[in-house]
Amino acid sequence: FTADGKDVLEFLGNPANYPVSIRFGRHRLSSNEKLMLASMFHSLFAIGSQLSPEVGSSGIEMLETDTFKLHCFQTLTGIKFVVLADPRQAGIDSLLRKIYEIYSDFALKNPFYSLEMPIRCELFDQNLKLALEVAEKAGPFGPGS
Amino acid sequence: SRELFVLTYGALVAQLCKDYEKDEDVNICLDRMGYGIGIRLIDDFLARSAVKKCRSYSETADMIAQVAFKMYLGVTASVSCSNAAGNEFSLILDKNPLVDFVEELPAERASLCYCNLLCGVIRGALEMVHLAAEVTFLQDRLKGDAVTEIGITFSRKAEDRKHKRN
DSSP: OOTTSOOHHHHHHOGGGOSOOOOOOOOOOOHHHHHHHHHHHHHHHHHHHHHOSSTTOOOOOEEEOSSOEEEEEEOTTSOEEEEEEOTTOOOHHHHHHHHHHHIIIIITTOTTOOTTSOOOOHHHHHHHHHHHHHHHHHGGGOTTO | OHHHHHHHHHHHHHHHHHHOSSHHHHHHHHHHHHHHHHHHHHHHHHHHHOOOOOOSHHHHHHIIIIIIHHHHHSOOEEEEEOSTTSOEEEEEESOOGGGTTOOSOOGGGTTOOTTHHHHHHHHHHHHHTTOOEEEEEEEOGGGTOSSEEEEEEEOSOHHHHHHHOO
């Protein structure tokens, strides 16, 4: 099904919808799954920073598995940005910093956004999507490849 | 474009003076508004300036005076530490763009802290990086003092931070 609930084959059969750009990726997490992941990771992060042999550890920055890599960036204010990506994807560090900028611009500066609540800001979503597209196009070798 | 900002700030203060009779109330209101700005502005500051974590109160005070003030007000302040314990600092502002169009406070508003918003902003921003501080105006050119001086007193020891942060 497409995002607005229409049947996919019907969508593909209608020439008015061409050109169609198709991207294959991992199954999108549901909101519930995201919450579970976030809370579990938050606790693991806390334990990780305490257990680390390094003094003043910055916590878990990357979690690598066979099928995905989880990148985490914690700001000095304690906010964590978590990105799940393909293990071969490069440029995630700069993506995380870009997301921090987008968050501070379109979520924090929005007077109607309350801190700690889910972000439902159009501009935030739009700019986030753009940043993700740039990072994805960059491919396994970073931007400019 | 800075002019519009300065004029807007002036209009804000003027409106608050109409809304509240007592200077103290206006000051509190300005501080509260500043706090609301500070808790959000800090992330913008950190995202754009990409600075590393400050390792001491002194570094933090320098960061505010040199980098943050420059970024948001276009001016820098000079920092001095005012006590042996190392947790009280004063920022001396040579130029304060917020009062560009203000000569002096009206007689009936003698205890108004015109720029109290700034104190709130600093306090809010520091709180979000887990530093509790009291920020007040120690001297104010508008009140006839020689300089404008903001005092920052950090209330919690830096070592405690490591254990609170996860």
